[in-house]
Amino acid sequence: MPQRQAGREPIYPWVVVGLFWLVYFLNHADRQIVFSVFPLLKQDLGLTDTQLGLLGSSFQWVYAALVPCAGFLGDAVSRRAIILAALLVWSTTTISSGMISAFVPFLALRALTGAGEAFYYPAATSIIGDYHGAATRSLAMSVHQTSLYFGVVTSGTLAGYLGQRFGWRIAFVVFGAAGYLLAALVAKVLKEPARGRVEAPGTVSVIPLGRRLAELASRPSAVILVLCFCGMSFASVAVVTWMPTLVYRQFGYSLASSGFHATFYHQIGAFAGVLLGGRLGDRWAVRTPLARPWVQALGLLGAVPFLWMLGRSQGPAAVFAALALFGFFRGLYDSNLFASLFEVLSPASRATGTGLMLSAGFLVGGSSPVLIGRLAERTGLGFALATTSVWYFTAGILMLLCIKVWFLADVRRMREAISTR
Numbered sequence: 511m512p513q514r515q516a517g518r519e520p521i522y523p524w525v526v527v528g529l530f531w532l533v534y535f536l537n538h539a540d541r542q543i544v545f546s547v548f549p550l551l552k553q554d555l556g557l558t559d560t561q562l563g564l565l566g567s568s569f570q571w572v573y574a575a576l577v578p579c580a581g582f583l584g585d586a587v588s589r590r591a592i593i594l595a596a597l598l599v600w601s602t603t604t605i606s607s608g609m610i611s612a613f614v615p616f617l618a619l620r621a622l623t624g625a626g627e628a629f630y631y632p633a634a635t636s637i638i639g640d641y642h643g644a645a646t647r648s649l650a651m652s653v654h655q656t657s658l659y660f661g662v663v664t665s666g667t668l669a670g671y672l673g674q675r676f677g678w679r680i681a682f683v684v685f686g687a688a689g690y691l692l693a694a695l696v697a698k699v700l701k702e703p704a705r706g707r708v709e710a711p712g713t714v715s716v717i718p719l720g721r722r723l724a725e726l727a728s729r730p731s732a733v734i735l736v737l738c739f740c741g742m743s744f745a746s747v748a749v750v751t752w753m754p755t756l757v758y759r760q761f762g763y764s765l766a767s768s769g770f771h772a773t774f775y776h777q778i779g780a781f782a783g784v785l786l787g788g789r790l791g792d793r794w795a796v797r798t799p800l801a802r803p804w805v806q807a808l809g810l811l812g813a814v815p816f817l818w819m820l821g822r823s824q825g826p827a828a829v830f831a832a833l834a835l836f837g838f839f840r841g842l843y844d845s846n847l848f849a850s851l852f853e854v855l856s857p858a859s860r861a862t863g864t865g866l867m868l869s870a871g872f873l874v875g876g877s878s879p880v881l882i883g884r885l886a887e888r889t890g891l892g893f894a895l896a897t898t899s900v901w902y903f904t905a906g907i908l909m910l911l912c913i914k915v916w917f918l919a920d921v922r923r924m925r926e927a928i929s930t931r
Contacts (some may be wrong), residue, residue: 570876581865603688652788783841
C-alpha cells in the first residue's frame with residue numbers, strides 16, 4: 511500500500527495484523543493436529559515412539575531447508591503472492607494427510623506440509639515490519655504471535671476430541687478445508703506495502719542476495735540471535751510434540767483432555783507473556799535499543815526452572831503450573847524475537863534474515879522430537895523432556911553476552927546504513 515493511502519487508513523496496519531493472526535492460527539493448528547492423535551496413530555499404523563518423533567521431525571527439517579528460500583523471495587518478489595500460495599499448499603497437504611494408511615506416505619505429506627508453511631512467516635513478518643514502526647512493532651508482532659498459542663490449544667483439543675469420536679483422519683480434513691476459505695479472504699483484503707515505508711519511505715529497493723547475506727554475516731548480534739533461537743526451538747518443539755503423550759501416559763487422561771491440558775496452560779501463559787513483553791519492549795525501546803534483547807534474556811533464563819519441573823513433577827497440578835509459567839517466560843522471549851533482529855538489519859534484508867533464523871531454529875528444533883523420543887525409550891519421557899532446560903539456559907547466557915558486547919554497535923551500523931542510502 512502506498513504511504514499516501516496508508517495515511518488515509520490508519521487502522522489498516524492493524525487489519526493486516528488481524529488477517530495474519532487468522533493465517534498463523536491455522537498454520538500452527540495444522541502443525542499440532544498430529545501430536546494430539548499420536549496414540550491413535552501408534553495403534554492404527556503400528557508405529558514406534560521413534561517413528562512418531564520422525565513425523566514431527568520431518569516437518570521441521572523440510573521447513574528448515576526451505577524457509578531460507580522463502581526469506582530470499584520475500585525480499586525480492588510479491589510477499590502477498592507468497593503468502594497465498596503457501597496457504598493453499600499446506601491446506602492441501604493437511605487434507606491429504608487424513609487419507610493415508612501407511613507410515614511412509616504419511617511421513618512424506620508431513621514433510622510437504624512443512625514445505626508449504628515455510629513460505630508464510632518471512633513474508634508476513636516483513637509486511638508487518640513495513641506497516642508498523644518502532645512505536646508499535648513489538649506489540650504488532652506479539653499480537654500476531656498470540657495466534658500460535660490459540661492455534662495450538664484449539665487444534666490440540668479439537669483434534670483429540672475428533673480423533674476420539676470419529677477417528678484421527680477427520681481432524682486433518684476439517685482444518686485443511688478451513689485453509690481454502692481463509693485463502694479467499696486473504697486474496698480480497700491483503701495489500702502489498704512499500705518496503706521500508708516507515709523508516710525510509712521511497713528509498714528502499716531490492717538489493718542482491720549476496721549483499722543481504724553479507725549484511726547478516728557482518729552483524730554479530732544477528733548471528734547470536736539466531737543461535738539463541740536454536741536453543742529455544744530445541745526445547746520448545748520437544749514440549750509441543752511430546753506433552754500430550756506425557757499427560758496421556760502419566761495421568762491416564764483421555765485424548766481430548768490430554769490435548770487440552772498439554773497445550774492450554776502452556777499457551778495461556780505464553781499469551782500473557784508475549785503481550786506483556788511486546789508492550790514492555792516498545793515502551794522501553796524509546797529509552798534504549800537494548801530493551802528488546804533484555805526482555806528476551808529474561809524470558810529465556812526465567813523459563814529454565816519451570817521447563818525442568820514440567821518433566822520431573824509427579825502430580826498433574828504441578829505439571830500444569832510448570833507449563834503455565836514456562837509458557838509465560840517463553841512468551842516474553844517470543845514477544846521481541848524478530849523486533850530485536852530488525853533493530854540490527856536494514857529493511858531490504860529483513861525477510862532474508864527472518865528466513866535464515868527460522869531455518870536454523872527449525873533445523874535444530876526438528877531434531878528434538880526424534881532425539882527426545884529415543885531418549886524417552888531409555889530414561890522415560892518426563893526425564894527426557896526435563897533435560898531440554900539446558901538449551902534454554904545456554905541461550906539465555908548467549909543473549910546476555912550479546913547485550914554486553916555487540917548489540918548497540920550493530921544498531922548504530924544499521925541506522926547509519928539506512929541514513930546513507
